[in-house]
Amino acid sequence: MNDYDMMVDAYKEAGGEDVFAESDVAHLVLERDKVLGAHKVEGLEVDAKKIAEDTVKVKVTIKEGYQIENTVHMCFGVLPKEGRQKIDMEVEVQKDAHVEVKADCVFPNAVKVQHIMDAVINVEQGGSYIYKEHHFHGENGGVEVIAKSEIYVKSHGSLVTKFDLLKGRAGKMDFDYEAHLDEHAKVDMLARISAQDDDVIKIRESAHLNGQYSRGVLDSKIALKDKAEAEIYNELTADAPGAMGHVDCTEIIKDNAVARAIPIVDVRHPEAKVTHEAAIGSVDSTQLQTLMARGLDEEEAAEVIIQGLLND
Amino acid sequence: MSKLLEVKDLNLKIEDTEILKGIDFSLEKGEVFALIGPNGCGKSTLAYTLMGINNYYPDKGELLFKGEKINDLKINERAKKGITLAWQEPARYQGVTVREFLSLGLKSKGEEVTEGKLANALNKVAIRPAQYMDRFVDKSLSGGERKRIELAALILMHPELIILDEPDSGVDVVALNNIADMINYFKDSGSGILLITHSEEMLNYADKAALICDGEIIRQGDTSSISDYFKSYCGPCAKSEECETEVAS
Ligand SMILES: Nc1ncnc2c1ncn2[C@@H]1O[C@H](COP(=O)(O)OP(=O)(O)OP(=O)(O)O)[C@@H](O)[C@H]1O
Numbered sequence: 193m194n195d196y197d198m199m200v201d202a203y204k205e206a207g208g209e210d211v212f213a214e215s216d217v218a219h220l221v222l223e224r225d226k227v228l229g230a231h232k233v234e235g236l237e238v239d240a241k242k243i244a245e246d247t248v249k250v251k252v253t254i255k256e257g258y259q260i261e262n263t264v265h266m267c268f269g270v271l272p273k274e275g276r277q278k279i280d281m282e283v284e285v286q287k288d289a290h291v292e293v294k295a296d297c298v299f300p301n302a303v304k305v306q307h308i309m310d311a312v313i314n315v316e317q318g319g320s321y322i323y324k325e326h327h328f329h330g331e332n333g334g335v336e337v338i339a340k341s342e343i344y345v346k347s348h349g350s351l352v353t354k355f356d357l358l359k360g361r362a363g364k365m366d367f368d369y370e371a372h373l374d375e376h377a378k379v380d381m382l383a384r385i386s387a388q389d390d391d392v393i394k395i396r397e398s399a400h401l402n403g404q405y406s407r408g409v410l411d412s413k414i415a416l417k418d419k420a421e422a423e424i425y426n427e428l429t430a431d432a433p434g435a436m437g438h439v440d441c442t443e444i445i446k447d448n449a450v451a452r453a454i455p456i457v458d459v460r461h462p463e464a465k466v467t468h469e470a471a472i473g474s475v476d477s478t479q480l481q482t483l484m485a486r487g488l489d490e491e492e493a494a495e496v497i498i499q500g501l502l503n504d
Numbered sequence: 505m506s507k508l509l510e511v512k513d514l515n516l517k518i519e520d521t522e523i524l525k526g527i528d529f530s531l532e533k534g535e536v537f538a539l540i541g542p543n544g545c546g547k548s549t550l551a552y553t554l555m556g557i558n559n560y561y562p563d564k565g566e567l568l569f570k571g572e573k574i575n576d577l578k579i580n581e582r583a584k585k586g587i588t589l590a591w592q593e594p595a596r597y598q599g600v601t602v603r604e605f606l607s608l609g610l611k612s613k614g615e616e617v618t619e620g621k622l623a624n625a626l627n628k629v630a631i632r633p634a635q636y637m638d639r640f641v642d643k644s645l646s647g648g649e650r651k652r653i654e655l656a657a658l659i660l661m662h663p664e665l666i667i668l669d670e671p672d673s674g675v676d677v678v679a680l681n682n683i684a685d686m687i688n689y690f691k692d693s694g695s696g697i698l699l700i701t702h703s704e705e706m707l708n709y710a711d712k713a714a715l716i717c718d719g720e721i722i723r724q725g726d727t728s729s730i731s732d733y734f735k736s737y738c739g740p741c742a743k744s745e746e747c748e749t750e751v752a753s
């Protein structure tokens with residue numbers, strides 16, 4: 193089997209849809225620094241090239257006014273037990289363009305793998321970008337992910353990011369996303385992570401609601417067990433009239449897991465409003481007992497509640 | 505033949521306060537036993553104790569289900585034997601759909617889950633399956649909707665003993681009729697129901713009733729006499745001690 197087939201297999205195993213043969217679906221497949229597949233559609237450019245050892249530069253452009261009908265599929269990963277992949281990603285969603293991207297990052301055999309994503313995302317006026325990133329890190333916990341995104345959303349633009357890692361080990365994850373919003377721009381950043389063993393999760397998300405009537409939501413739901421640790425740092429600043437934001441961080445912990453949530457809310461205009469909610473604790477006892485009164489044992493009941501939270 | 509449920513001299517303290525004092529009553533198969541009493545008299549506490557909710561273990565007394573002592577059984581063990589409780593305020597679940605929620609009771613009994621069974625149960629409580637099946641059982645449901653969905657879950661689970669803690673609070677007339685239908689349905693199929701309520705209307709569906717006051721059952725018997733007593737004396741009573749003597753004097 194060649195690398196491309198192995199990547200696509202790993203991707204499918206992690207729940208990805210097999211769309212790589214479809215001519216009307218754009219895609220990009222990268223294994224370490226190898227570009228295994230790249231396909232564009234009208235209105236969407238994808239350029240990927242190796243620029244250094246283990247490093248690929250990717251530029252995605254959605255042309256002005258184009259509404260890309262089919263979700264663009266990206267698949268990144270490292271197949272061997274050891275390896276490194278660094279992606280320098282530049283995304284430009286031009287004026288009034290729209291695209292939805294689904295990225296699957298798979299490291300099925302990882303024992304010592306590093307994945308670094310450095311992204312700059314520009315959503316121009318009226319543009320809209322939906323980015324769903326799904327990770328599968330295998331069962332060894334040998335993955336380190338370092339992801340950094342600098343995001344600019346211009347007036348009336350919108351960006352939704354949804355990150356999930358729900359099966360297997362998380363390994364070490366260090367996220368740093370920073371978004372700047374102009375007037376009437378919108379950002380939703382969602383993270384759903386389940387971590388175990390000695391996994392360590394660090395997430396820093398900030399959104400700066402600089403423009404009038406800009407909106408920002410930072411929403412993290414994390415389930416931790418064993419000795420896993422998570423630190424979620426959410427920052428929302430608002431300094432324009434009508435700017436509104438909400439930070440929501442829920443972490444459920446079991447065993448010896450440790451969770452920290454640091455919400456920072458900074459409002460500098462009387463007509464701006466930011467709210468935050470953080471809840472860290474074990475599974476709610478009334479929720480648990482209600483399910484137990486239906487005959488589920490405690491473990492099963494907790495699983496239903498945690499899976500629900502992560503699916504929300 | 506042994507009774508479905510027997511409660512003998514049940515006492516329960518929370519911290520150092522006696523909340524339930526010498527509770528005695530029993531319930532037969534196919535019988536609806538109503539429990540009425542003012543706010544804070546211990547009705548929900550009794551429901552929790554019967555279900556085995558954490559921290560609600562009797563300090564004294566016996567709980568017998570079909571002749572078997574269940575004092576030390578955990579909630580899910582009691583549930584597996586055929587006992588369940590519908591909470592006064594049912595819990596909400598983020599990210600759990602009505603479909604998943606309803607399926608749980610069937611799955612835990614090892615029964616096949618079919619869309620038809622789920623839809624049927626929802627129809628019985630006047631919830632339109634197509635509209636609700638994929639919704640989450642979270643805060644977005646109204647109080648009445650959430651309660652109806654709880655009742656649908658009970659229909660699917662079909663327990664032998666159902667403890668309904670104020671099923672009528674916060675629901676509209678249509679739901680009241682659904683609850684009444686459901687009570688009759690369970691009754692006809694041989695299940696017993698402990699019905700905790702404040703409503704006169706609901707009392708009509710009961711075979712027997714008891715009045716609980718300050719953690720004690722002060723009267724039990726046929727529903728109309730309990731209802732009459734409750735109406736005449738308990739409404740204006742602000743005290744909870746020696747109720748009968750005070751009324752008599
Ligand atoms: N965990 C607790 N700690 C302290 N007191 C408690 C606790 N749980 C219940 N109580 C007290 O026990 C008494 C009985 O409460 P319970 O909830 O059983 O009343 P109820 O009859 O169901 O009332 P309502 O009609 O309002 O539902 C109340 O005075 C309540 O404050």
Ligand SMILES: [Mg+2]
Pocket residue numbers: 547548549592669
């Ligand atoms: Mg109550």
